[in-house]
Amino acid sequence: MDEIERLRQEIREHDHKYYVEAQPTISDQEYDQLLDKLKQLEAENPELITPDSPTQRVGGAPLDEFTTVTHARPMLSIDNTYDAGSLFKWARRCCEALDHPDDETYAIEGGYLVEPKIDGVAINIRYENGVLVLASTRGDGTQGDDVTQNVKTIRSVPLRLTAADAPPIPAVLEVRAEIFMPNAEFARINQAFADEGKQTFANPRNATAGTLKQLDSKAVAQRRLDFIAHGQGEVSTNEFPTQTSFSAALREWGIPTNPIATTCATIQEVWEKIEEFATSKNELPYGVDGVVVKVDRYDLRERLGTTSRFPRWCIAYKYPAEQAVTKLLNVDWQVGKTGKLTPRATMEPVFVAGTTVQHATLHNLGEILRKDIRVGDTVVIEKAGEIIPQVVRVDLDQRPPDLPPIAPPQRCPECEGEVESEQDDTGKETARHCMNPECPAQLRERLIHFAARGQMDIDGLGEKIVIQLADAGLVNSFGDVFELHSKRDQILELERMGEKKVDNLLAGIEAAKARGLDRVLAGLGVRHVGSTVSKILAKHYGSIDALQATTEEDIRTFQVNGQESGIGPEIAASLHHFLQSEAGQTVIDELRTAGVTLSVPQSDEDSTEQIFAGKTFVVTGKLEKYSRDEIHALVEKLGGKASGSVSKKTDYLVAGEKAGSKLAKAEQFGVEVLSEDDFQQLIGSAG
Numbered sequence: 001m002d003e004i005e006r007l008r009q010e011i012r013e014h015d016h017k018y019y020v021e022a023q024p025t026i027s028d029q030e031y032d033q034l035l036d037k038l039k040q041l042e043a044e045n046p047e048l049i050t051p052d053s054p055t056q057r058v059g060g061a062p063l064d065e066f067t068t069v070t071h072a073r074p075m076l077s078i079d080n081t082y083d084a085g086s087l088f089k090w091a092r093r094c095c096e097a098l099d100h101p102d103d104e105t106y107a108i109e110g111g112y113l114v115e116p117k118i119d120g121v122a123i124n125i126r127y128e129n130g131v132l133v134l135a136s137t138r139g140d141g142t143q144g145d146d147v148t149q150n151v152k153t154i155r156s157v158p159l160r161l162t163a164a165d166a167p168p169i170p171a172v173l174e175v176r177a178e179i180f181m182p183n184a185e186f187a188r189i190n191q192a193f194a195d196e197g198k199q200t201f202a203n204p205r206n207a208t209a210g211t212l213k214q215l216d217s218k219a220v221a222q223r224r225l226d227f228i229a230h231g232q233g234e235v236s237t238n239e240f241p242t243q244t245s246f247s248a249a250l251r252e253w254g255i256p257t258n259p260i261a262t263t264c265a266t267i268q269e270v271w272e273k274i275e276e277f278a279t280s281k282n283e284l285p286y287g288v289d290g291v292v293v294k295v296d297r298y299d300l301r302e303r304l305g306t307t308s309r310f311p312r313w314c315i316a317y318k319y320p321a322e323q324a325v326t327k328l329l330n331v332d333w334q335v336g337k338t339g340k341l342t343p344r345a346t347m348e349p350v351f352v353a354g355t356t357v358q359h360a361t362l363h364n365l366g367e368i369l370r371k372d373i374r375v376g377d378t379v380v381i382e383k384a385g386e387i388i389p390q391v392v393r394v395d396l397d398q399r400p401p402d403l404p405p406i407a408p409p410q411r412c413p414e415c416e417g418e419v420e421s422e423q424d425d426t427g428k429e430t431a432r433h434c435m436n437p438e439c440p441a442q443l444r445e446r447l448i449h450f451a452a453r454g455q456m457d458i459d460g461l462g463e464k465i466v467i468q469l470a471d472a473g474l475v476n477s478f479g480d481v482f483e484l485h486s487k488r489d490q491i492l493e494l495e496r497m498g499e500k501k502v503d504n505l506l507a508g509i510e511a512a513k514a515r516g517l518d519r520v521l522a523g524l525g526v527r528h529v530g531s532t533v534s535k536i537l538a539k540h541y542g543s544i545d546a547l548q549a550t551t552e553e554d555i556r557t558f559q560v561n562g563q564e565s566g567i568g569p570e571i572a573a574s575l576h577h578f579l580q581s582e583a584g585q586t587v588i589d590e591l592r593t594a595g596v597t598l599s600v601p602q603s604d605e606d607s608t609e610q611i612f613a614g615k616t617f618v619v620t621g622k623l624e625k626y627s628r629d630e631i632h633a634l635v636e637k638l639g640g641k642a643s644g645s646v647s648k649k650t651d652y653l654v655a656g657e658k659a660g661s662k663l664a665k666a667e668q669f670g671v672e673v674l675s676e677d678d679f680q681q682l683i684g685s686a687g
């Protein structure tokens, strides 16, 4: 129907005005009306829905896994510099290699292109005859994940390019771009996560990477990712002399490029741009961690070539962590899960690297003493990336006379319990600990840790919910968590608790019971016993009973494959002490009674011989004995990797009947081809 195609075209034009030109001519509401109308017409005529219709951005069926794809051109990384000196040296090397005049301006023919280095995730988007056919992550540079379904939900990514009069769209056009999460969206999502008790993302980059890795593209569609192109991969007819001219064409076709990219003739000019951008970058709606400087002309890029890891024609300048000066107003002490008291600084609010900062961590008492930090001091704070700001140093010249040193706490600020001091080898005080095992603050922190990702990973039991449950007296120990199902009515009485939320929480708790010994051990929060140590212990001892029955010496000295396990005397002492203590015994008994698995599950991959470690398998054709998923699962269980496409790196192709192009490719690359019987023989009794 003509009306459908006309509407699609109209919507695409508005997308272009909004995302490429940043000059919308209709309101968001009017836009939504157009989209609704199109959706309605398509619902009435489902046979007319095309994959490039603007309605197809809502996400499709969830995937089981991402397929691995081989990039047509490798996706390299960029070399970094942190100072003007090395930037100038890079320009000199370029000029020398290109036989440009040695006149210290390092002017380059065609100029340098200077672009913000957006802190996101690299993507390759492939268009064939103007239609988006593939979007893949960088991966190891040679192969990445096929994340097409997810990328299609991003509204600024055109599903079909606009066929402008000139220049013509190349039959194959690969665009290299950055996918990122705008700061405002990052704040929105983290707030929502925090409200739901889920762990928040550390920074927008992690949030972007986490979103792109979602197997359910409908979830991706809920988050507003954005993208900006900054380069090319395979292009069937590249008639563009420079990236600047290529970018102009991309915009014509509907692909956004960075409007603040500029060219400079000399490296001095480049440096001035970098300095100028150091402050203005914080006003952008997305995170930028530096500037990318490139030789603009493609022919010169070709002559400069690449090293094994980086192109020689391009360099990234990274800004140093930003600092600001402010006044220290107060220090309070927070109780950690092991009772350690951590000082936190409250300062006069100060604007640094795009946000207003009021708190900084001071790590421990030792740091306060070493840096001689006092309340009332003028302090220099630093923010590297998006992580919590640090106090770098005190400006002693600004210190008012008679400012007293910070008094370390004599009692626990939460429970008034006794405090013990910890010293280093030279007798200097490094930290203080609350010694009350019943301290409610410690309990709360221990529970938060126990339930978190990496430990018991209990869905629905985030920080806020733990605090709510602990404050209400519904959980006082790890064991109590697994008794919550009997307190359903009491939970429902708490604020912001609905039936569905409680059901999800209880289901999450039930599911966590089977995580296995290593996760339980890591979750207990025994000093020095983190997740790596817990994995080693679980694998060696197999059950909590075996661990409790063993000696401290055995924990300290057992070997793994004829080598030291890496578990030293401090860890051994701490763990052994816990296991033999009354408190430790109680915790273990409670967990056992609750039905929590305290051994290594039989099916655990660690207990199976990893005969396929380092090997990559691809499955193709019609199979009789196994399903494709079964083979993938077996390969992974035995330590191997299952991939969707054949490349030089593939070790085995399991081929059934009617194996097509993958078989041909395997033969071309000399990949070993297995029948189902061969595969069965290879796995032997392990399968």
Ligand code: IVH
Pocket (backbone or CB within 6 Å): 075, 076, 077, 078, 115, 116, 117, 118, 119, 120, 121, 122, 123, 138, 177, 178, 230, 231, 292, 311, 314, 316
């Ligand atoms: S050009 C050979 N331009 O930074 C790679 N990259 O650290 C040429 N990035 O993987 C890439 N903004 O994902 C280029 N304006 C920009 C960029 C940019 C961000 C990313 C890119 C690359 C990473 C390298």
